[in-house]
Every structure is written in structure tokens, then in C-alpha cells.
Amino acid sequence: MNRYIAPILLVMILPACGLQPLYSGGSKGAVAATLGTISVVAIEGKNGWLMRNALHDRLGTQNNVSSQFRLVVTLDDRISGFGVRADDTVTRERRTLRARYQLISTATGETVLDATAGSDAGIDVVSSEYATIAGENSALENLMQKVADQIVTRLSIYARGK
Template sequence: MKKLAALLLAVALPMALGGCGLQPLYAGGGKGAVAQGLATIDVSPIEGKAGWLVRNALVDRLGAADGKNGAARYRLDIRLDDKLEGLALLSDDTIGRERRTLRARYQLVDLNNGQIVLDASDGSDAGIDVVSSEYAVIAAENTALENLSKDIADRIVTKVAVQLRKSQ
């Protein structure tokens, strides 16, 4: 009896999900409309070390045209706000913990008509332990920035992909 119920559930569940209206974002893989749209995005230069890291992560994730052959249909403009603040004062008035925050404000611009297709912002933060070794603290701050840059790039690509999917 349990096997019959499991079999019915296995057959009925995919049929029920098919009617819910959900569609895969990256249908068609690299040849799909969203992947092709992402590849036509030119990422504008971004100021600073964080900007360099975010831009490189975006170009990697988008498979972007990056001005190589003039195939860009969209331009992604990004402004970053990178903050490092001390938290948790210890008994000897030194900082015991830091918080690194990276915020991005970005716009996806259609190069055919200059229209802003997407105007959004995202952010991410990381906690850093401050230890007695300055080198270890600097290394931790840099690692946090690298990880935050990748996270911001992932968030931007997701929102852009969803927007491109909606505009199809």
C-alpha cells in the first residue's frame, strides 16, 4: 500500500508542478535567452579595489561582451560603498571586532534607447575578528572584501537575470 501511494505521489507531483507556472531561469543553458542576454552586458569600470573585484566577478559570471566585439546591448553601471567599522571595544579600549559592509547601487541601461531597464541596490557584510597580529587582521579584511565582492556580483547577476527573463 505504501509503495502504491509513493508511486502515485511520484507521478502526480511533477504534473502538479508543471501547472504552477514556474519556469527555469536558465532554460536552454548557454543557448537560452537569459544566458544570451547576460552575455550582451558591458560592465562599466568601477572605482577602487572593491570595484575592480566586483567588476571582474561580474564579467566572469556574465560571460560578458565587455566591449570585445561591439556586441553589447546593455550597460551595467555600478557605484559601491565600502565601509569598515570597528565594533566591540575591549577593556583596554582596543577594537575586538570589525564589520565590513559592501553596498552596490546599480542600473542596467538598454544601449538601443538609453532606457534604464533595472535600477536596484544590494549589499552584504562580514564580521572580522581583530587579533594581535596586524598582518592577520589585514589579511582577514582583504579576504572579507573578496568574499563580499563575489556575493554582490552573484546578487546583481541574479536580479539582472530575473529582469531579463521578465522582459522576454
């Protein structure tokens, strides 16, 4: 009997804390509606193409809706070696991806949100150059997904408070 009391008390106390779901209302809610009106400005290079696609997938941008906001993203992608053998060959690399993004109101031209997001990944450097390049590309794709998630989460928090 005691094991049922704790969950029931928790359920009764939870509404009193003021927490509300970020995406309440689902695809018809305020956050989803705002995210659907953000257009992502083209980002330079292969990395930019990957990031823009990741953001479009998450934002649910609707083609027939006029944009209320423009999202401008600048990427900084670096690979640095940090595991070094006695013969000065690198055995491990760190790929770091940082994104500075600005949400700009199309009506006023005002920057309503200016923030950064970032993540990094470790890559083993092996004797096969092909395998190392494949590892670097996989790391880039994973980092793009993580950073896009961070950006959309921050945009959602902004849209919720709007």
C-alpha cells in the same frame, strides 16, 4: 509502495504551478543571450576592479557582440568596529559592501533597471595586524562574490521578463 506515490504526484503537479527555469535553454537561451550583451563600465579602485571581474565572470560577456546594455555600478565599502574591550580596543569588525547598479540601454540611453545589492561579514581583530588585514581582504573578496551573484540574479530576472 506509498513512498513512490508522493514523488510521482509532486512531479505531475509541478508543471501546473507555472514555474519555469530561469536559465532555460542554457547558454543559447534568452537570459544567457541578454546577459552576454551587457558591458560593465569600469569601477573605480581595487574594489571596483574586483567587482568588475566578478561580474564579467558571471555575465559571460562576449567580446565580439555589440553591447545592448551598460551596467554602471557604484560601491560603498565600510568597515566598523563593534566588539570593544574594557581598554577600548576593537575585537570584532563588520565589513559592509553595498552596490547600487543601473542597467542602461545603449540604444535609448534609458535606465531600465536601478537597484541595490549588499552583504556584510564579520572579521575577528587579533593581535597580529597582518592577520587582521588578511581577514579584511578575504572578507572583501567573499563579499564581492556574494554581491556580484545578487546583481546577476536580478539582471537575469529582468532579462527573463523582457
